[in-house]
Amino acid sequence: MIYLDYQASTPLAPEAFEAMVPWLRDQFANPHSASRMGRAAKATIEVAREQIAALLPQGGRLVFTSGATEALNWALKGSRGSIVTIASEHAAVLDTVRAEGARGREVTVLPVRPDGRIDLWVARRVLGQGAGVLATMLVNNEIGVLQPVPELARIARQHGTQVLCDAVQAYGRIAVPxxxxxxxxxxxxxxxxxxxxxxWIRDGVTLDPLLDGGEQEHGRSGTLSPALCVGFGVAARLMKERHAADTAHVDRLWDMATERLRGWTINGSVEHRYRGNLNVRRRGLDVNRLMSDCRNVAFSAGSACASGSGRPSHVLKAIGLLDADARSSIRLGFGRYTTEAELEKGLNEIIAAADAQQLPA
Structure with a gap:
C-alpha cells in the first residue's frame, strides 16, 4: 500500500513506538498515584510535556487531552462571549460553534476568498464590533492553505478578543504565532x-471545565496514559530535530507531484500553503471510481472526518467550487516516510486511472 493520506493521519515514528512499549507492557502505574511507580510515571509525563511545549509559545501551560477535538471543544465551550470563526474550519470547530449558537451564544462565520484565505478587511470589520474568541486554523486540513494568523491575532488583540488557533496540521511544521x-x-x-x-493555554486565560472529575490536569479531569504522553513527546522532539530535513523532503515531493499533475487544478492558494498537502481537481473526474481503481494507493476525497457523508467538501464549497468540481477533487498528503519512488508509483496509478475515465466506452 502506498500511503498518501498524511492529513488524515501520519505513520507512527519507530522511535515513538519504542519509547511507548515499556509504559504499555511493564510500567503500568497510575501517574496520579503517590506511589513510587506513580511518581515515576508522572515524571516521564512531565518530560513529554516539556518536549511538546518546546514547539509552542512561551508563557502558557500545556494540558493533555484525548485529542484535538476535545481541546477545541474545551477552548470554545469553556470561553466566554461571542464566537467568530471561518467557513473553512474543521468540523470540530464548526459543529461546536453551531452547538454553542443553538444554546444562545452569538456566532459569526466569516467567508474565505477563492484562494482559501480570509479577507483581513472583513475580519477587521467584524472583530471591531467585539467578540469573546476568534477560532482559526493555521493550516487547513483539506487544502493546506495557511491563514494569516499573526495578522488576525493582532486585529483580535486590539479589540480584546482571545485567539484560539487550530494548529493540528501546522504544529512542528509551521511556527505557531x-x-x-x-x-x-x-x-x-x-x-x-x-x-x-x-x-496550550496562555497564562492568565481561564476556561470553564469541559469535564468534571478529579482535576488531574489542572482544568482537565481524567487519568493520563503515560505511554501516549511519551509517544507524543518523542514525536514532538523528532519534529524539532528533523524540521529542516522534513521540510526539504516535502518540498522535493511537492515539486515531483505538481510536475506529474500538470493539467490538474490546485485547490487553494499555491503561495500560502503547507506543501505536504496537495488538493487537486480534474474536470469530470469520478473520484469514487478513481479510489476503487487505485486500491493500492491511500489518498482522500476530502477530510477523513467527513468521509462517507456523500456531501461535497464544505471547504471546497467555501472557496467557491461548484458541487461537480468539489466532487472531482482529491487530496494527496505526503511527508517524512514517503519515498520519491512511492510517490511516483502512486501518482502513475492515479493518473492512469483518471486517464482511463476519459477514454470512449
Missing amino acids: DTCDMVAISAHKIHGPKGIGAL
Missing part, C-alpha cells in the same frame, strides 16, 4: 500515537 491565546494540537498528525492531543 506567539500572539495566540490557545492552541490545539494532536499527536497522530506528527508521527505520534492516536488518542492524545493537547491544549
Whole structure:
C-alpha cells in the first residue's frame, strides 16, 4: 500500500513506538498515584510535556487531552462571549460553534476568498464590533492553505478578543504565532500515537471545565496514559530535530507531484500553503471510481472526518467550487516516510486511472 493520506493521519515514528512499549507492557502505574511507580510515571509525563511545549509559545501551560477535538471543544465551550470563526474550519470547530449558537451564544462565520484565505478587511470589520474568541486554523486540513494568523491575532488583540488557533496540521511544521491565546494540537498528525492531543493555554486565560472529575490536569479531569504522553513527546522532539530535513523532503515531493499533475487544478492558494498537502481537481473526474481503481494507493476525497457523508467538501464549497468540481477533487498528503519512488508509483496509478475515465466506452 502506498500511503498518501498524511492529513488524515501520519505513520507512527519507530522511535515513538519504542519509547511507548515499556509504559504499555511493564510500567503500568497510575501517574496520579503517590506511589513510587506513580511518581515515576508522572515524571516521564512531565518530560513529554516539556518536549511538546518546546514547539509552542512561551508563557502558557500545556494540558493533555484525548485529542484535538476535545481541546477545541474545551477552548470554545469553556470561553466566554461571542464566537467568530471561518467557513473553512474543521468540523470540530464548526459543529461546536453551531452547538454553542443553538444554546444562545452569538456566532459569526466569516467567508474565505477563492484562494482559501480570509479577507483581513472583513475580519477587521467584524472583530471591531467585539467578540469573546476568534477560532482559526493555521493550516487547513483539506487544502493546506495557511491563514494569516499573526495578522488576525493582532486585529483580535486590539479589540480584546482571545485567539484560539487550530494548529493540528501546522504544529512542528509551521511556527505557531506567539500572539495566540490557545492552541490545539494532536499527536497522530506528527508521527505520534492516536488518542492524545493537547491544549496550550496562555497564562492568565481561564476556561470553564469541559469535564468534571478529579482535576488531574489542572482544568482537565481524567487519568493520563503515560505511554501516549511519551509517544507524543518523542514525536514532538523528532519534529524539532528533523524540521529542516522534513521540510526539504516535502518540498522535493511537492515539486515531483505538481510536475506529474500538470493539467490538474490546485485547490487553494499555491503561495500560502503547507506543501505536504496537495488538493487537486480534474474536470469530470469520478473520484469514487478513481479510489476503487487505485486500491493500492491511500489518498482522500476530502477530510477523513467527513468521509462517507456523500456531501461535497464544505471547504471546497467555501472557496467557491461548484458541487461537480468539489466532487472531482482529491487530496494527496505526503511527508517524512514517503519515498520519491512511492510517490511516483502512486501518482502513475492515479493518473492512469483518471486517464482511463476519459477514454470512449
